[in-house]
Amino acid sequence: MEGIGNIDLPLKLFKRGKVRDVFEKDNQLLIVSTDRISAYDYVLPSLIPDKGKVLNQLAAFWFKYTKNLIPNHIVCDEPEQLEEFKSFAPIIEKRAILTRKLETYPIEAIVRGYLAGSGWKTYQKSNEICGIKLPAGLAFADQFPEPLFTPTTKAEDGHDENLTFEQMVNIVGKTDAEKIRDLSITLYKKAREYAYEKGVIIADTKFEFGKDENGNIILIDEIFTPDSSRFWKVDEYVHWHSRGKEPPAFDKQFVRNYLSQSSWDKNSPPPQLPNDIIAKTREKYLEIYEILTGSQL
Ligand SMILES: Nc1ncnc2c1ncn2[C@@H]1O[C@H](COP(=O)(O)OP(=O)(O)OP(=O)(O)O)[C@@H](O)[C@H]1O
Numbered sequence: 001m002e003g004i005g006n007i008d009l010p011l012k013l014f015k016r017g018k019v020r021d022v023f024e025k026d027n028q029l030l031i032v033s034t035d036r037i038s039a040y041d042y043v044l045p046s047l048i049p050d051k052g053k054v055l056n057q058l059a060a061f062w063f064k065y066t067k068n069l070i071p072n073h074i075v076c077d078e079p080e081q082l083e084e085f086k087s088f089a090p091i092i093e094k095r096a097i098l099t100r101k102l103e104t105y106p107i108e109a110i111v112r113g114y115l116a117g118s119g120w121k122t123y124q125k126s127n128e129i130c131g132i133k134l135p136a137g138l139a140f141a142d143q144f145p146e147p148l149f150t151p152t153t154k155a156e157d158g159h160d161e162n163l164t165f166e167q168m169v170n171i172v173g174k175t176d177a178e179k180i181r182d183l184s185i186t187l188y189k190k191a192r193e194y195a196y197e198k199g200v201i202i203a204d205t206k207f208e209f210g211k212d213e214n215g216n217i218i219l220i221d222e223i224f225t226p227d228s229s230r231f232w233k234v235d236e237y238v239h240w241h242s243r244g245k246e247p248p249a250f251d252k253q254f255v256r257n258y259l260s261q262s263s264w265d266k267n268s269p270p271p272q273l274p275n276d277i278i279a280k281t282r283e284k285y286l287e288i289y290e291i292l293t294g295s296q297l
């Protein structure tokens, strides 16, 4: 079984991200999820077969699940069925969505339910995250009584800076900042509750928003995928949190373990993954999809 790396289509290229290749046509975007995988900010030379299908279909599932809370950018979640893209089906089947191309807000709307990642780093320095004061004495991976909205800039070079809410207001305006904050928290709470029932914790997550020609705020990009969220299994959380440690990332635990015991210095082109690590990681992605959607890919 082979994965799909670079996507080449006879369309205008909008952007190649670390994992997704985005094409542009008539004010719409064709967002194609590849089988590339990144770790420690590097794209690895190995592919994880079917990973792109999992990411794409999981996001499509969540967009449907949340569509009554907020309109989203999806025009068609099976673009391979459309006449204009039919001939691309062997490449894009199950791994692409067609979306409206919107003007984007230059911020990442991050919601945190638990103290981890970069939030833990700033908490240790100053007992706050994005200007939100927190009580002293919180432990790593503790759950917050209420989710925190902790926006960042969306930098082209990938070094996003934390923003206080006031700073975000200066960038997007008060009305939109408040709407984006409230929508983000509502979306997070709804998905978190659903996932928890299935045994998965969404520790934190990131949204992007766009604005349409009538000034409506629209949910864009991808939502509640392992690339945009931190997922833990509830039972692993209970085990590791009680020992003061971070539960393993649901998706990349085998990859991270392999890379950290390898001789790679995390500062040069990363190594190939062995076949068994690829196979186990593929299983993890399929497992996430099945647990969260209740269906097979
Ligand atoms: N509906 C939309 N309209 C306009 N831009 C969008 C829309 N949906 C997503 N985008 C943008 O398309 C790009 C998708 O690229 P992608 O997420 O793969 O790369 P990236 O975020 O730059 O890098 P990374 O690989 O680190 O995620 C993002 O810049 C995102 O903001």
Ligand SMILES: [Mg+2]
Binding pocket: 017
């Ligand atoms: Mg992105």
